[in-house]
Amino acid sequence: EPNSWIRETLTDMAAYLNHPLKPVYAMVNGDFCDNRSPIRPRGPVHCNGEMLCTTFSLDPDFLDQGLTYVGVTYDGKMIIGPRDEYEEVKMTLKDCTGGGVVLVDDSKIAVREYTSRHPRTAIGHTSGNIVWILAVDGRHKGTEGITYSEMASIFFAIKMASASISTPRSTA
Numbered sequence: 001e002p003n004s005w006i007r008e009t010l011t012d013m014a015a016y017l018n019h020p021l022k023p024v025y026a027m028v029n030g031d032f033c034d035n036r037s038p039i040r041p042r043g044p045v046h047c048n049g050e051m052l053c054t055t056f057s058l059d060p061d062f063l064d065q066g067l068t069y070v071g072v073t074y075d076g077k078m079i080i081g082p083r084d085e086y087e088e089v090k091m092t093l094k095d096c097t098g099g100g101v102v103l104v105d106d107s108k109i110a111v112r113e114y115t116s117r118h119p120r121t122a123i124g125h126t127s128g129n130i131v132w133i134l135a136v137d138g139r140h141k142g143t144e145g146i147t148y149s150e151m152a153s154i155f156f157a158i159k160m161a162s163a164s165i166s167t168p169r170s171t172a
Helices: 010-018 081-092 147-158
Strands: 045-047 048-052 065-073 078-082 091-098 102-105 120-126 131-138 158-166
Touching: 010 120, 065 081, 065 158, 078 081, 078 120, 078 158, 081 091, 091 158, 102 120, 102 147, 120 147, 147 158
Parallel strands: none
Antiparallel strands: 045 048, 045 091, 065 078, 065 091, 102 158, 120 131, 120 158
């Protein structure tokens, strides 16, 4: 695992990755991270087959982080699972990041009622392997954000097989 991780904005990452033959069209935040030194992701990270991080960093102050992994297998299937199943599937994952609360599991809403509104990003997939990413703004005048339950309802309405939150609920 890397000895040091750095914080970088999506804009900077897009500028670095953008290429005329492989343009960057959009980016969203992925896993949660521990912003205290040493900076590190809270969940596993695989990039194009390279396992950069294979552990979960749990913090009792952030109980809804480091709960899941979101990955794409070598045969192109998306998988979302709980952290306790990661070890048994990690060798099948070409790309992977950590995640938070499970919103939809086995095509059923799985999240508890959580009334706090925040900006959130979540990812899910249908049983036909169609991937959806939902990003909701918040903490600005006129935009309060979204609750877990509301986000789960949106994913349920578009027939997600599974979905997980992938960005923080607070700025702490």
